Amino acid sequence: MLQSNLFCKISKDKSQDTEAISHDLLTRGGFVDQLMAGVYSFLPLGFSVVRNIENIIRKNMNEAGGQEVLMPVLQPKENWVKTGRWTSMDVLFQINGSGDKEYALGPTHEEVISPLAKKFIFSYRDLPFSVYQIQTKFRDELRAKSGILRTREFLMKDMYSFHATQEDLDKYYDKIVKVYFNIFKELGIRNKTYLTFASGGTFSRYSHEFQMTTDAGEDTIYICNKCKTAINKEIKAETPVCPACSSDSFEEKKAVEVGNIFKLGTKYSLPFDLKFKDKDGQEKPVIMGCYGMGISRVMGAIVEASHDERGIIWPKEVAPFNVHLISLGDSDKVKKTAAKIYSDLSREAGSRVAGNKNDIQVLYDNREDKSAGEKFAEADLIGIPLRIVVSEKTIVKNSVELKERNKSAVKLIKIKQLIKIIKNA
């Protein structure tokens, strides 16, 4: 991608309206644009990060046996009345259609997946299975805040699993805990993310959250010093010792919830009459689980976890590009060399995104009217993992300069060896 063509305007002005670091960096770097409180557009740089996060999640969900679907955002009021959530869920967007019709905008999809699953479940032989989707969710938050960390419209992965027995749900639930940790590992935030006991809301006594520690977070968690399991402050009083290892030594930290999983049990299978015939011919309610992960919030969380005073430091797995090629000066020699490197790299790099072979991973700052300082400052802000500089100085040595965003060391690399080195980076 030529930076001169990129639909993006990088700003050096810090807005007064931003408090959270991720909000400031993502806005100034041209990753997102705020339309109104709690509602954001994702620009090419930001959308690319979103897709990379999605694909990591998608890969892991598929490996966990999930099948991807896409359910409607627009949902009939009746289903929400049936579960009681038309009146009990205060963040539910309720909208009017023509005539007297009323609809809900999906904040979550139990009210859709349950009646849908009913059409496919008859016998114990149809169980277990799990389906998931990646989709925009709507929740009428009373107070949106902290940029994309808490919004009214956001991207979420939600998976639902269906089981014949509680034991089977328990087994799958534990498996998903491991899968989630693997996702956070691939996203580069595993070391700051804790499995957290939290309130189960209306479903069950407890649920589990995945909390990433950051000062920008709005939750407070108590991390067990012994086993590193955490407890959300909201249930700390009723759970004074670690539920995992019974230790009573904790460290208190601020955190943001990046995932939440529930054992739904029969909470939704009962109102929607979701039953199956067991081996003994008995009709039994299906046992359900659900597993959420906020994609846009994870994006903000990654920035909170990985930045310095100059800008974002994207983990390479989610970075919008993996190489930022910068040419300095406008001499023909530099321009030609940089252009050649750009086309060679673009061709070689291929794509780490399955099924999207044309995804371009090299951002080439070909702008001739920008000073070196400006280019470097902007490169630091948008945080692409590898920076390559081509200038008169480097060309004399048949080399380019290579710098990793998270390190200060600068290496001179022979142009001939560049592709090999980038590939191994």
Next chain:
RNA sequence: CGGGGUAUUGUGUAACGGUAGCACGAAUCGUUUGGGACGAUUUAGUCUCGGUUCAAAUCCGAGUACCCCGACCA
């Protein structure tokens, strides 16, 4: 949903009730070119509605929007 704050050009700010100004940005041209360089020219604004007044960015009332604290958070 309770409380607080703010609202002047893209951003940050100034203007006693009396000519809306400055800086940055952006744009054009030229000079520059290894950490946000320089010159010239240009660009663009008083949140909305109502009231007071000869005169309102300024005073009054209502509304709206955004930010922050709290509560809430399938």
